[in-house]
Amino acid sequence: MTDAPGDEPQEVVLPTYCLRWGVKSSFLGYVARMPDGRAYLGSGAAVNDRNELLFPLDAEAAAEDGLKFAFGGDVRFSGHYGLLFVQIAQPRVYVREGEAELTVVDSESKEPKRIRLATFTLTGPETEDGVDRWSATDVRLAPESVDLFGGSYQPGEPLEELTITVPHQEG
Secondary structure: OOOOOOOOOOOOOOOOOOEEEEOOOOHHHHHHOOOOOOOEEEOEEEEOOOOOOOEEEEOOOOOOOOOEEEEHHHHHHEEHHHHHEEEEEEOOEEEEEEEEEEEEEOOOOOOOOEEEEEEEEEEEEEEEEOOOEEEEEEEEEEEOOOHHHOOOOOOOOOOOOOOEEEOOOOO
């Protein structure tokens, strides 16, 4: 993966507190195999040696109904000479009535709007060395985001599990 166009290459510092997610390994592999396939990292997003995206914790995000965790970062995938464009930016995790979901900025909207990308089961936290770790299993593509991937995946398509790490909160 590369930095956003025009950015100077910088030493990568992986965030301690973040959303760590492999999105969908077959999708990442597909982009990597394209002659012009690219992934751009911006606004603090990083990638680890397991090819998981890391979105840094945004502890300053405004409180919203159901908002559990907010993250910064912007990852853009492109290929097929501009026909493929997938943006995952500023992820938010909401928990409402026991249901967990991940939303991202809707890159297709002219208004500042979010789109639900995935639903999942959120468990945790497990606390170790002052870090709370939450795990998301049964991560599934939300119906609203089928078009984000060009219709290649159906609603409910399994996605990679994700992990959230945040500073330990007492109480």
